[in-house]
Structures are given as C-alpha cells and as structure tokens.
Amino acid sequence: MIEIFSEKDIKDLLVLSKLEKWDYSEADLHTIFSSGDVFGHRNEKGNIVSSLAVVLYKNQSAFIGMVIVRRDYRKQGLAWQLMKHCLQTLCPEVNAYLIATKEGEHLYKKAGFKTVDYVSKYISSEYIPRAFKASGFYTRSLARRDFKEVVNLDEEAFGDNRKLFLKSRIQQAEKAVVLQEKAVVLQNEQNKMTGYGLAVRTPSNIVIGPVVAPNAEAAMLIIDELAKNYKEKLRIDLSSHEETLKKLVENHGFQLQNEPPVMAYGVNPLPARQGNLFAIAAQAFG
Numbered sequence: 001m002i003e004i005f006s007e008k009d010i011k012d013l014l015v016l017s018k019l020e021k022w023d024y025s026e027a028d029l030h031t032i033f034s035s036g037d038v039f040g041h042r043n044e045k046g047n048i049v050s051s052l053a054v055v056l057y058k059n060q061s062a063f064i065g066m067v068i069v070r071r072d073y074r075k076q077g078l079a080w081q082l083m084k085h086c087l088q089t090l091c092p093e094v095n096a097y098l099i100a101t102k103e104g105e106h107l108y109k110k111a112g113f114k115t116v117d118y119v120s121k122y123i124s125s126e127y128i129p130r131a132f133k134a135s136g137f138y139t140r141s142l143a144r145r146d147f148k149e150v151v152n153l154d155e156e157a158f159g160d161n162r163k164l165f166l167k168s169r170i171q172q173a174e175k176a177v178v179l180q181e182k183a184v185v186l187q188n189e190q191n192k193m194t195g196y197g198l199a200v201r202t203p204s205n206i207v208i209g210p211v212v213a214p215n216a217e218a219a220m221l222i223i224d225e226l227a228k229n230y231k232e233k234l235r236i237d238l239s240s241h242e243e244t245l246k247k248l249v250e251n252h253g254f255q256l257q258n259e260p261p262v263m264a265y266g267v268n269p270l271p272a273r274q275g276n277l278f279a280i281a282a283q284a285f286g
Contacts, residue, residue, distance in 0.1 A: 002085050005038045005048070012048045013038065020068050023204045027172045032284065034168035038066065039085065041078050049073040052082040054090070055285055058161035062090055064098040065284025079104070083111045087265060096265035099283040105261065113263035118240035119280060121257045123205070128253035129228040134221040142170065142185050142196065149193050150185065157212040157276040158286070169281060173198045186213055186222055195276070197222035205233040211279035216244035219278040223249065237280045245278055 005013065010029045017024040032038060036055035043049050050073065053066035064086060069078050090096055099119060100108050142150070147170070155161045186195035195213035199206055208226050213219035219242075227234055238245060240259055250256075260283070280286055 001041070002039055002081060003042060005040065005051070007033050009038075009048065013051055016048050016051060016068055016070060017066075018203075019070065022066070022068055023202045024066065025202050027200075028202065028282075028284075031165065031168040031172060032066070035162075035164040036062075040068075040082060041073075043073070050078040050082060052079075052086055053284060054086050054096075055165060056090075056094070057165070058163065059159075060091070060093050061095045061097065061160045063284065063286040064096060065282075067098075067104055079107055080110075083107065087111065097286060098263050099286075100261050100263050102260075105263075108263050111265070113265050115261040116264045117262040118259045119262060119283070120238045120240050120242075120246060120259050122236050122238060122246075122249055122254040123257050124227070124234040124249075124252070124254040126253055127227045127230060127234055128251075129224065130252060132220060132224045134215075134217040137186055137194070137218050137221055139186055139222060139225045142173075146185050146193065146196075150196050153193065153196060153212050153276075154210065158210070162285075165281075165285060169198060169200065169285075172200050186218055194218070195222060197226055197279075198281070199226040199230075200282075202235075205235045206230050207282055208234060208236040209279035210277060210281045211236075212276050213278055214276060216242060216248060216278065219245055220248040220252075223279070224252065227252070237283060239278060239280075242278055 007030065010026055013029055014024065014026060032053050032055060036053055038051055038053045040051035041049050049070040051066050051068045054062050054064050056062045067079055087096065098108060151163050151166055154166060185193050195218060197211040199208050208223055211219050211222050213222055236249065236254065
C-alpha cells in the first residue's frame with residue numbers, strides 16, 4: 001500500500017537513502033517537503049522500503065526524484081507502482097520531468113517518459129582556484145532583500161516560478177554559511193542583479209547550483225566565488241550544451257562523471273528558458 005509521507009518521516013527516509021547510498025541530507029528533505037510530496041511503501045515492521053518525491057512548481061511543471069527501492073524489495077514492482085501513482089495524481093496540464101539513472105531509465109521509458117536533454121555531472125576532488133574575472137561583473141553575498149529579484153531571475157532562467165523551493169534552498173545555504181556554505185548574487189557595474197548561485201552541503205559533497213548568469217564567463221565567476229575556499233569534494237551539474245563553461249570548470253579541477261538524460265512525460269517540452277541556467281540545483285529539483 002502506498003503511503004504519503006510527512007516531515008515526521010524524514011529520519012526513516014534518510015535511513016533508506018543512506019542504505020542505498022543516495023546523497024540526501026535532512027535539509028534536502030525539508031526542502032522537498034516545502035514544495036512537494038514524498039510517498040512510498042513500508043514493510044510489515046513499519047520500515048520505509050521505497051520512496052518517490054515530486055516537487056511541483058507554480059506554473060505547472062513538476063520534477064520527480066528520490067526514486068529509491070530498498071535492495072531486498074526490488075523486482076516486486078514497487079517503483080512502477082510509485083511512478084503510476086505519481087503520474088495519476090498530477091493534473092493533466094502538469095509537465096513532469098526527471099533526470100534518470102541508468103537503473104531507472106527503462107522504467108521511465110515504460111511509463112511514457114522521453115529523453116529531451118542531458119545534464120553533465122562534474123566532480124572536483126580538489127578545486128583549483130585561479131585568478132578569474134568576468135568583465136563588468138562582481139559578486140557579493142546574497143542578502144535577504146535580494147530574494148524577490150532572485151525569484152524573478154530564476155523564473156526567467158528555469159521557465160517556472162520556484163519561490164517556495166528557493167526560499168527553502170536559500171535557507172539551506174544560509175544556515176550552512178557557518179559551515180562555509182555560501183550564496184552569492186552577480187551584479188554588473190550598474191548594480192543591476194544579473195545572476196546568482198548557491199552552494200549547499202550534502203552528506204557526500206558540496207553541491208553548487210543553481211547557477212544563473214548572462215554568459216559562461218559570468219557563471220564561472222559565481223562558481224569560483226562559491227568553490228574557492230572549499231577543501232571538500234565539489235559537485236556541479238551543468239546543462240549539457242554549455243561547452244564553454246565545461247572547459248572553464250575543467251580548468252579548475254572538475255572532471256566529467258556522466259551525462260544522465262533529462263526525461264519528460266508525454267510530449268511536453270521543457271519549460272521555456274532564456275539560456276541563463278548554467279547549473280541545476282540538484283537532480284531532484286531541476
């Protein structure tokens with residue numbers, strides 16, 4: 001029987017995530033619950049053995065993630081049940097997207113998803129700071145007064161309004177500032193905000209994203225500002241077609257790991273975007 005979980009279940013969901021070597025933190029799950037739902041199965045002992053999260057944004061686009069089934073409960077159709085349940089609960093006008101693992105791609109194709117794009121997953125075990133400038137731009141720390149403008153910039157770049165998600169995700173970054181996690185905004189010399197970026201700690205690494213900027217060089221300026229003081233492993237998921245930025249991050253020590261597909265349910269295209277979203281927030285959020 002499929003159960004809808006609540007924030008009271010975060011501890012048990014983290015047990016499942018850790019058991020199956022997924023990289024979710026408690027703060028990640030609070031962010032998911034702030035703008036989405038999580039459901040799954042329990043066994044006879046009450047332990048959570050499967051999960052699926054769906055994050056719904058304001059203008060009717062949804063991102064599906066956290067599709068996890070405990071190893072000893074696989075091949076019983078649990079993931080298929082969760083996916084069917086998720087798609088049945090979404091309104092017909094909602095565009096559903098996900099970023100597929102190799103293990104899950106067959107399931108998603110069976111459910112009606114089609115590949116529409118790819119993301120490039122990069123990891124840096126040792127970031128190489130280099131003197132880097134983007135002409136006409138500088139960075140400063142994100143302030144509370146910036147939130148409305150960040151939401152607008154993000155909507156133009158992402159193609160949907162993610163206000164609830166961003167409020168929670170920025171709180172993640174701000175809460176972790178004491179742990180050297182940062183949020184920066186990009187401004188031009190006329191003090192017009194033209195981009196932003198976040199760095200968020202997870203159990204395995206520091207995730208950089210989203211990164212919104214007017215061009216690849218400005219995006220690299222944000223990435224460098226976020227990354228340069230970290231000694232831990234860094235991760236960034238770039239839009240697959242951003243060849244200039246790929247070369248820039250590789251010059252700073254990032255290495256390409258894989259390029260998983262972005263899949264869409266039905267024939268819905270990706271939300272209309274302006275080409276300013278250089279790095280996604282995380283694979284569960286788009």
